[in-house]
Amino acid sequence: MNNISRRYILIGPLLCLLLTGCIKREPELDPYPQWTHVWADPSESAITLQWKYAYSAGNYSRSPVSLVVPKRIDVYFGELPSDLTLYKTLPVTDTLLQFTGLISGKQYHFKVHLITDNPYYSYSENVMAIPGKYNPLKPVRLPADITTFNKNPIEYLSYFQDTTKVLVGYWGTGTFLHNLKTNRWVKLSEQAGYPAWSKSNTKVAIGTHYADIKSIPASMDIFDFDQSQDSLRLIKRIRLPSSWLAGYIWSQDEKSIFLDIPIPTPSPVQQLFVANDSLTAPGSPTRYDKYSFVWLDENRLLLGGSTSLNGGVHGYNAVSHVIGATSSDPIVFNLSKGSYESLTDHPQLHEIGFPTPIDQASKIAYLNSVSGYAAVWLYDMKTRTSRPLTTRLSNGSLTIHGLQWIESHRMLNLYYSDYSANTVVHGYTIPF
Structure with missing residues (x-):
């Protein structure tokens, strides 16, 4: 071995040590506590406020870092989020505070502040709740075999207006129709996207996207109700000019579908004509997310951000609560003007999930986490007030499969499963 080779053998490890590229380092541990959850559970004339804190994950036994023990917990309380006053100071061992003698139907706001010896590492979280009497869900x-018929995770559930048949979309296997009377399953599509029903409930569109520029194009399957077979019949499959697809909805005349192809951005609302597969853009592009489309009236569409997940985003996962992604607020698209309008008059409709119009769009049901957990709320477009329809849906994470208004029976149905146990599917009618 020559001298040059010896030098490289010696220099190589030294350089590696100097640049720390060959040393596996443990990630730096944060010694300060952080909130993992703050939530407010309402009941008649009362609210129970609870909280938890923890430290970031890591092996503290092998670290010289000492955990910082919080000094106290300050609880703030008020009727307006901008006017909260200190209500009580508690030791860090406390995890619950009961508020009684409250007025049912009124908003109450809370802030729980975790105080440490470093003001830059003192965390707080705000929640809101409305006390009242909540009727049990029905x-x-x-389908009895909904989780055994197909082992893949369920994405979406949607019932027919007569409630005797249901569409079930399974991840990676497609959409199936189940007849509750005959207990028969029929595969309709290889796609498991959101089922968008037409105004007359005689047609349904199921879209899919691949979220990959190099992948095959996204597509839209168009079905018509076949009365003779009491089932759906595939009319056509329309290929889209991109592998990306966000939200979509039928037009009022049921001749076209409004949709969003989000890549490239900014993107316009586009109109897909079913008869000839043509695409037009009735408005200008915008950077607002358009993952859900909801008719507010004959001319205006409520466009939801990525947290609304009423369209091309699969599932609706959230850790301990319902909002699990960053998105822009909902916005209104005025079809006749081809322009976008803000929702400044309706601040409660920001950051909502599965917006669902009921009573001819006079009200909007939606999922919200303003109380620290997933619950269904109802917003009145006329009075501009909102109220919860349910209390906490689960103690853990959820996957929402649909929030559906069935006009023929005047029923608001919610379908979801526990995220930690996707084999358990829940379906409830929500009284309002």
């Missing part, structure tokens, strides 16, 4: 009849 179970919906689901």
Whole structure:
């Protein structure tokens, strides 16, 4: 071995040590506590406020870092989020505070502040709740073998207006129709996207996207109701000019579908004509997310951000609560003007999930986490007030499969499963 080779053998490890590229370093641990959850559970004339804190994950036994123990917990309380006053100071061992003698139907706001010796590492979280009497949810009849017929995770559930048939979309295997009377399954499509029903409930569109520029194009399957077979019949499959697809909805005349192809951005609302597969853009592009499309009236569409997940985003996962992604607020698209309008008059409709119009769009049901957990709320477009329809849906994470208004029976149905146990599917009719 020559001298040059010896030098490289010696220099190589030294350089590696100097640049720290060959040393596996443990990630730096944060010694300060952080909130993992703050939530407010309402009941009649009362609210129970609870909280938890923890430290970031890591092996503290092998670290010289000492955990910082919080000094106290300050609880703030008020009727307006901008006017909260210190209500009580508690030791860090406390995890619950009961508020009684409250007025049912009124908003109450809370802030729980975790105080440490470093003001830059003192965390707080805000929640809101409305006390009241909540009626029990009525179970919906689901297919008995909904989780054994197909082992793949369920994405979307949607019932027919007569409630005797249901569409079930399974991840990676497609959409199936189940007849509750005959207990028969029929595969309709290789796609498992969101089922968008037409105004007359005689047509349904199921879209899919691949979220990959190099992949095959996204597509839209168009079905018509076949009365003779009491089932759906595939009319056509329309290929889209991109592998990306966000939200979509039928037009009022049921001749076209409004949709969003989000890549490239900014993107316009586009109109897909079913008769000839043509695409037009009735408005200018915008950077607002358009993952859900909801008709507010004959001319205006409510466009939801990525947290609304009423369209091309599969599932609706959230850790301990319902909002699990960053997105822009909802916005209104005025079809006749081809322009976008803000929702400044309706601040409660920001950051909502599965917006669902009921009573001819005079009200909007949606999922919200303003109380620290997933619950269904109802917003009145006329009075501009919102109220919860349910209390906490689960103690853990959820996957929402649909929030559906069935006009023929005047029923608001919610379908979801526990994220930690996707084999357990729940369906409820929500009284309002």
